[in-house]
Amino acid sequence: MALIQRRRIRAIVANGLVALLTAVTLIPLVWMVTVSFMPRGASSHFPPPFWPERWSGENYYELLVRREIDGAWFDYRVLPALGNSLLIAVIATVLGLLLTVPAGYAFAKLRFTGRERLLKLLIAGLVVPGQVAMLPLFLLFKELGLVNSFAGVILPGLAGIFAILFVRQSALAIPDEMLDAARLDGASEARIFRSIVLPLLAPITVTLALFLFLGSWNDFLWPLIILTDQSKYTLPVAVGAIVREHAADGELMMAASVVTTLPVLLIFLPLQRFYISGLLGGSVKG
Template identity: 40%
Template sequence: MTRLSVFLTTFIALGAVIMVAPFVWLVIATTHTTGEIFSTPPHLLPGTAFWDNLSGLFTENRFGDAIRNSVVVSATSTVLGVFICSAAGYAFAKFDFPGRTLIFGVILASMTLPSQVTLVPLFQIMVSAGWLNSYPALILPNLAVPFGIFLMRQAMQGVPDELLQAARIDGAGEARVFFQVVLPVMRPALSALAIFLFLGQWNDFVYPLTVLRTADAYTVPVALASLQGVSSTDYGQLLTGTFLSVVPVLILFLFLQRQFVAGLLAGSVKQ
């Protein structure tokens, strides 16, 4: 190996250690009590308090309800969001209709708006609809995501028009072309979009905090925030809940990592 190769390998390995170290510490901290977590010198080996932390988290703080709510909301938003964004991306990429450029420009412009700008209008809409503290309040505003439409439009442009025309000549309707021809070849992009939508919904904190009113409706981020007391905080339970909140995202990414990388490159190279 050349000196440059040795340097690059060492640099990458060091970077990997720096990135993984906080997660390793999080796993170790879930097995200790609050006093042990803040002890000096710090504990670098697993302790024996994991099951106590886990029991307190689920029995005293109803963290199971939060996980259920987050799974239902994130999974539903992801499935419906992928369908809506892919359908919109297909329309913008493959159909020529009046105002297409203007509408797509408005969608791109909306990506520049901070989420805080739409927080009050969304809250007023949910109050008027009577959806506060419910699943629809969390799911519906996150279905037509501007970034998702943009990503799918760019990916759909890579689908050959000849393939679509051949399917139409064979008698396939537009719905069949979309579901049986376009979507199968868009799996990498769909996987990438699914990860983005799931992660965004799973980690969302400010909006759920605004529209949720009772502890049994909390999502995971809101439930974790509620574990921080005014005078004292059980950091053993807090870090255990944080660890549990990371696991579903890791599983999803590991399951879709190949498609995720391929999806990010979709549409980056023109034929």
């Protein structure tokens, strides 16, 4: 009886600590949302209020509808930038999956000349910062006429090394006997990949899709470099431009942060179980 009570107390303490940590983690997110609904200047008081005395949607109206803030004309419209980011992220995710999933499977289960050397080169490439390649990549895209285009934003991230190795790690757990049996039955490599490999890699594929989407959605530096036309700005670039011009306007900045974060939450929350199972499935072999 005493053992059961001790276990119950431990469970209550553990759950209480988890609930406390969750609340602490959510406080900045909740405060970001509440500040975004405060009237202009309300959050500048000390100590800053956590809850608005008067709810106001003027920050979202000025951010999403008006093109004039505090009498200053600006052309960093958020709604078109939101559409640009969504289009780029979806295309980058789909094309990235089409390239990295077969590549990761090939490195795990197919034998071809130079596989191990290529794999070592990929692993070595992980230690090279992406910023190192931005200048030569920009000069190359300038020669190809891809500057100030969505293609120029999308192409550099299509065959990410991390994505290939991520899929490879999960594909290593697929039994070779299953693939060999399919080959003995006369199935082609394309049929094996489509009918056997893809269903087994479904959790890791969803996880990778989330990684690719979030990476493209949150990318700021490369779109800032490659895009020159404000009508083609992605959401982080447009929000960054607004923040630079209105850095003292905390409520407007928080509204911009909510607009940037909300689509990510709407996508991540329904798919989080696939995300977690994909991470667990790709963490071990066998």
